[in-house]
Amino acid sequence: MTARVRWHARWVVPVATPPIADGTVITEGEHIVWIGERRQAPLGGRDEDLGDAILTPGLVNAHTHLDLTVLRGFLSDLPFFDWVRTLTRAIATLDDGDLLASASLGIAEGLLGGVTTFADTAPNTAAFDAMRALRVRGVCYREVFGPDSKDASKHLATLADQVAAMRRQETELVRVGVSPHAPYSVSDALYAAVAEFARRERLPVAVHIAEGADESRLVAQGDGDFAGFLQGRGIATPARGSEPLEVIERAGLLQRDTLLIHAVRVSAPAIVRIANAGCGVAHCPASNAKLGHGIAPLLALLRAGVQVGLGTDSMASNDRMDLLEEARLAVLAQRAASGGHDAVSAQQAFRLATLGAAEALGLDEAIGSLEVGKQADIAAFALPQGPRENVYDALIFGPRPRTLQAVVAGRERMRNGIVHDFDLANAARVEDAARRLQRWRESQTKV
Ligand SMILES: [Zn+2]
Incomplete structure (x- = not known):
């Protein structure tokens, strides 16, 4: 019984x-x-x-990077290109134990705000391990990077091994997916290879797409900060389409099991194609605002019938793991931008933090609403x-x-x-790692 x-x-x-x-x-x-x-x-x-x-x-966080909780406040006010570069280099100075503590703290903060499901993308297993230990629900999209098309098959082979290892540890609560990171860090060849792999393995996919101006510029014109960086590494940056969505569309990723993270810069015709494909969208209003990326067309996405959920994104770009605040911001930003006093209702916003996010993640048969x-x-x-x-x-x-x-x-x-099951030593370890990061940054600026 x-x-x-x-x-x-x-x-x-x-x-x-x-x-x-x-x-x-x-x-x-x-x-x-x-x-x-x-x-x-x-x-x-x-x-x-x-x-x-x-x-x-329980609230459903449609997009986060739990391992980056330790970076809260570390990257404030940087231009996006510098933000990405500094983040990548900073996180490389931390070890697995630091990242596990960081992810555990992120989950604890989520639970304190009523979040019970986390959709996480990461190039490591910190969030995956922490979710299983703390017995919360989640989808862990294993990230893969590789802007040079010559390396696509090598990156896919590594990803396949990593995913296989994670799947052996999947539980009823914590599932595995894949995430080719973003157009400025993933070649067309790698996108296509991951799309094929995900179909074959029946894995859900999450992609950061149409987030900022630098990304749009790289895709449409092949120039800008990201292009300069890639060209410096000997990688050509031809124009890849009129807008970022076309890159993943061509790779076969515009399909039902794909979660589009951000979708700030999507045209009206692209929104129709997103709706027709049945993709979910993770809307991250605080992160988009803080990084200066703009306001995603939430109203247009909802009117087109797109399944939208709210995400906090990482603490490196937010810095609060608070989905109710995300819902409030979603309403306020749409009303401010549209001039409509009732553009998005409180009811709609709460739905985005629960059932909408569950739909966007393909989990709505199990969670997102209180139903028998x-x-x-x-x-x-x-x-x-x-x-x-x-x-x-x-x-x-x-x-x-x-x-x-x-x-x-x-x-x-x-x-x-x-x-429950949260060891307070995790919080102390994150504090310690944050102090080490600070010293690392000081050592960087000295040279
Ligand atoms: Zn993200």
């Missing part, structure tokens, strides 16, 4: 159906078995009375002070609500600020 729990709260927000005042969700083991008004809830099992709280699906039969991935927030007629307004526009609990597959992972 699996444990049966009756979760009661002032509000239950199932997302796929209207909010329920004085609601109850009943879970049995890892599944949701009942949802409705408390006065109608069947008896039996343990009662978890959350009181003046909002019970929601789905996984018991749950977040509980203290009801913030303020207007309470509309619970979505309270979640998105109200004061940042304190997270009371985070539950993954029926298992409590965080309660009242305590993250």
Whole structure:
């Protein structure tokens, strides 16, 4: 007999159906078995009375790089090319233990904000190992880089080995995918090889695409900072299309199992093709704003029927692992840019942080909403002070609500600020690694 729990709260927000005042969700083991008004809830099992709280699906972070949590604040105000170059060199000075601690801290911060699912891209297994240890849900897209087409088959062979090793350790909660990084770091030949590999192995794909002006310039004109860098390494930079999306489209990556990260600079015709292909989009408004990349056309993507989820991106470009704040920013940025007072609603924004992200990741049959039969991935927030007629307004526009609990597959992972299985030594190690990075930077500027 699996444990049966009756979760009661002032509000239950199932997302796929209207909010329920004085609601109850009943879970049995890892599944949701009942949802409705408390006065109608069947008896039996343990009662978890959350009181003046909002019970929601666990939040789904559609894009992050957990291993980079240690870089918070380290790269502020750099132009994107310098940001990428410094990040790459800085992270190379850290060891596996540092990266594991960094990823663990990132997950802990996510749980403290109600995030229960993480879609992570990384060239290492730090996030993959940390997710399994902390028993959260996730997709780990193994990153591959290689701007020189001559090296494509070599990079693919390495990727195939890395993915095979990870797949042997896949769990019900943590799955593996692949991520050819971005047009300025991946050749057309490597994109095509990864696309073919992913199809053959039935792996989901994530690509950083159409993020900043430098990338668009490299693709459309073959010049700019990235082009100069590549040419310096003997790599030709011919124009590859009128906009970045064409590069992955030609490689066969515009398809259902591909997650497009950012999609800031996409034309109206490209948005139609994204919608027709059934690709998901990870919208990262804070990262895009902080790096000066602009505001992604969220309204146009949603109107076209694209499945969009919210992502925090890494702490190197955000610096907060806070999906509710991401949702708030998504609304505010679209309203500011469009001049429409109701351009994106609080309800729509909350959907982007839950069911929308689950759809974008292809996980919506299991998570993203509170529905009978789905996984018991749950977040509980203290009801913030303020207007309470509309619970979505309270979640998105109200004061940042304190997270009371985070539950993954029926298992409590965080309660009242305590993250289960999280060793506080991780936080100390990240502090230490951050100090070493600071010294490394000082040594760099001396020469
Ligand atoms: Zn990213």
